[in-house]
Amino acid sequence: KMVHVKCRNVKYPLSDVQRLIVPEEQTQWSSNFDDYKPPIYNSSVLKNKPWSDLDIDDPNFKPKWNELDGNVNRKSHLGIYEIKDKYPLNPEGRTGLQGRGILGKWGPNHAADPIVTRWKLEDGKQVLHESSKLPILQFCAIQRHDCNEWAIPGGMIDPGENVSQTLMREFMEEAMNSLQNKIDSAMLKIFFENGVKIYEGYVDDPRNTDNAWMETVAYNFHDDDGNSVGKFSLKAGDDAKNVRWMDVDKETPLYASHSNFVFSVTKLRNAHW
Ligand code: RP5
Ligand code: MG
Ligand code: MG
DSSP states (O other), rough: OOSSSSHHHHHOTOOOOOOOOOGGGGTTSSSSOOTOOOOOEGGGTTTTTTTTTTTTTOOOOOOOOOEEEEEEEOOOOOOOOOOTTEEEEOTOOOOOOOOEEEEEEEEEEEEEEEEEEEEEEEEEEEBBBBTOOOEEEEEEEETTTTTEEEEEEEEEEEETTOHHHHHHEEEEEEEEETOHHHHHHHHHHHHTTOOOOEEEEEEOOTOOSSSSSEEEEEEEEEEEESSGGSSSOOBBTTTEEEEEEEOOOSSSOOTTTTTHHHHHHHHTOOOOO
C-alpha cells in the first residue's frame, strides 16, 4: 500500500503552489537527486496562531526535536527523524516542497482518526455483498471543507490532550456538530472507551512537505447491533461540510491514506471490501 504518493503529486492544497515532481525512485533522501531545489512554501495562515510553531529561524524558536517538547509532541511514530540545516526531514522522503505549507508544526503533526462503524442493515438483517457474500460495513464519513473529499472525521491532538479525548471530541465536532444531550454523552463516553487501535504512523496527506508531515492514530469504534452510535442522527460541523453513514467498498475514493485504515477495519471485522 503506497504511503507517500498523494503528498508528491498534487498542487499544494488551498494555494497555487506547484510541487517539484519527485519520481518514486528518488523519494528517499538517501537516493541521488543532485540539483534538488524544490519551491519553499509557508502559508501566511499560520502567522501568530497559538497552535502553530514560530518560523524556524525565529530566535525564540528552540525546539527539542524527537522529544516531548513541553506540551508539543515532536516525537515521530516512525522513529528518529533527521535534522538538516535546522530543518526536520520527512521520514518518508522528498515531497517536492520545502517549508511547512499549511501545517502548524515543523516535523510531525499529530492527529487522531475515529473510524466509527456499524453494519448495513435491511429489515434488521445484515446486508451481504452480492459478489463477496460478506456483510457490508458502514463508517461515519465526513466531507472536508478544504478539498471536498470524503474522509474519516479526524483532527489534530490538542496540546495536553490524550488520544482518546481527541477521538471523541473530533467525532462530536465533525459528525454530530457537538450536539450532545445527556443520555447520548453518557453512552458516547462508554462507546469511545471501547475502541480497537487500527493504525499508528505516517499519513499520506496532501499537505505534507519535506519539513512537516501528518501522523495519526486510527481507532475503530464499532456498534455491532446498531443500537448505540449507529442510530444517532448525524450533523456535520467544524471543518466538515457534510456527514453520512457510507458503505465501505474499495471503489470509494477517500482523503489522504484513509482507505488504507478503513481497509484494515474490514479485515478485522471480516467485512466486504
Ligand atoms: C489527516 O488529516 C488525518 O488522518 C486526519 O484525518 C486529518 C487531521 O487534520 P484536520 O482534519 O484537522 O485538517 O492527515
Ligand atoms: Mg478534521
Ligand atoms: Mg477537526
